[in-house]
Amino acid sequence: MATWRIVSPRLALSTPLRAIISRPYSSSSTVPLAYDHHEPPKGDRHRQDAPIIFMHGLFGSKKNNRSVSRALARDLKRHVYTVDLRNHGESPHAPQHTYLAMASDIERFIQDHGLKSPSLIGHSMGAKTAMTLALSSPSLIADIVAVDNAPVDVALSGTFARYIEGMRRIEAASVTRQADADAILKDYEDDIAIRHFLLGNLYRPSPSPSTPAGPIAQKFRVPLEILGRSLGHLGDFPFKDPSAARFAGPALFVRGTRSAYVPDEVVPLIGEFFPRFRLVDVDAGHWVISEKPEEFLRAVIEFLTPKE
Numbered sequence: 504m505a506t507w508r509i510v511s512p513r514l515a516l517s518t519p520l521r522a523i524i525s526r527p528y529s530s531s532s533t534v535p536l537a538y539d540h541h542e543p544p545k546g547d548r549h550r551q552d553a554p555i556i557f558m559h560g561l562f563g564s565k566k567n568n569r570s571v572s573r574a575l576a577r578d579l580k581r582h583v584y585t586v587d588l589r590n591h592g593e594s595p596h597a598p599q600h601t602y603l604a605m606a607s608d609i610e611r612f613i614q615d616h617g618l619k620s621p622s623l624i625g626h627s628m629g630a631k632t633a634m635t636l637a638l639s640s641p642s643l644i645a646d647i648v649a650v651d652n653a654p655v656d657v658a659l660s661g662t663f664a665r666y667i668e669g670m671r672r673i674e675a676a677s678v679t680r681q682a683d684a685d686a687i688l689k690d691y692e693d694d695i696a697i698r699h700f701l702l703g704n705l706y707r708p709s710p711s712p713s714t715p716a717g718p719i720a721q722k723f724r725v726p727l728e729i730l731g732r733s734l735g736h737l738g739d740f741p742f743k744d745p746s747a748a749r750f751a752g753p754a755l756f757v758r759g760t761r762s763a764y765v766p767d768e769v770v771p772l773i774g775e776f777f778p779r780f781r782l783v784d785v786d787a788g789h790w791v792i793s794e795k796p797e798e799f800l801r802a803v804i805e806f807l808t809p810k811e
Contacts, residue, residue: 532604533611537593539565541576541583553645554582555622555807556609558629561663561737562701562725564592568626571796578804581622586612588632596726600733602741606636613643622807626650626792627764631740637750638742638776646753647777648803651762651791653769654776659738665691666701667731670723673705677720681705684721696793745775754780755806757799759787781806 555575557568565585576583587594588605597604609632613621622645625633630652637644638654669691673684681702688698705721742748754777758765765773773780783802787794 532599533608534589534595534597535615536589536608536612537565537587538612539569539572539585541569541572541585543576543580543582553620553622554584554618555579555624556612556618557583557585558588558609558623558625558632559585559591560625560627560629561730562591562666562704563626563629564703564724566592566703567700568792571792571800574800575803575807578800579807581807584612584616584618588629590726590729592724596729598729600729601736602631602635602739603639605632606639609633609636610640610643620645622646622648624648624650624803625652627652627789628737634750634776635741637752637754638748641750641752644750644752646755646807647750648755648757648806650757650799651759651764651789653756653765653773654740654742655769655772656740657738657764659734662692663734663737664731667727667734670701670704670725670727671731674720674722674727679718679720681721742776745772748776750777751779753806755783755802756780757783757785757791757802759789759791759794760784761787762789762791764789 555572557565557572557575559565559567565587568585572583572585575581586609589595589597589608590600605628609623612618621643623633623636625631625648627650630649631654633647634649634652634654637647669688673687676683676687678684678687684702684705685698688701692698692701704723704725706724707719707721710719756765756773756777770782773782785791785795785798785802787798792799
């Protein structure tokens with residue numbers, strides 16, 4: 504069951520913070536993002552205002568949030584765009600994989616598609632991307648939903664480095680069957696659901712004239728080298744001083760109570776950056792959306808439904 508909490512943002516912070524200056528948006532440093540467009544029901548499709556942009560987490564893609572995006576389009580009667588962030592899914596690869604770069608990609612996406620007053624929803628890496636854009640370009644965004652992440656520097660779990668190692672082993676083994684890839688990945692992750700999530704990045708390249716006859720080895724869509732060297736800073740948050748960057752619009756933070764990503768001690772900091780935030784606790788781990796989709800949808804629909 505989800506639990507609503509409205510928390511005071513004025514609790515004292517224990518750590519002094521330093522500001523950084525966000526780089527301005529530049530089309531030359533951004534990549535065009537692949538996306539799926541989920542339209543509202545027939546009769547409501549003329550509405551182009553207040554669209555929703557949905558962003559996945561590390562190793563994810565736009566297909567992860569397909570079911571809940573369709574539900575949001577139906578129930579809120581709004582257009583929903585699920586995107587592949589850079590270096591993920593069908594979006595281009597780029598050597599820089601930072602939250603400022605990903606936020607600039609989303610800003611370009613908003614401008615290229617003529618979207619007005621969008622709501623941003625992001626899980627994990629996507630949540631920090633949403634927060635970064637809201638703080639760097641607050642006038643561009645109506646509101647945000649951040650799922651199981653916070654505007655704070657934290658060290659990423661070592662499991663992500665293990666996943667990269669396992670995925671590299673799979674490519675080095677030139678596997679042609681998903682079952683063989685899964686057998687290798689078992690050495691790095693016990694949970695079959697997480698293994699299937701990671702293996703969802705596998706694809707079979709098209710043969711070239713020089714390709715030997717026989718089954719073609721599978722590859723990962725995500726660039727393992729780029730993501731591997733980016734892990735060290737993906738736990739960081741680019742803004743340090745809430746007095747220098749603040750988002751005054753509504754913000755919903757959804758956290759899994761069995762996850763360590765949003766501990767109670769960082770809640771005051773959320774309020775400093777996002778003074779109009781609400782916190783919803785869901786009895787789930789880090790994968791809140793896939794573990795408890797109905798509770799997630801209830802919280803988001805209540806938050807995004809216009810109030811009389």
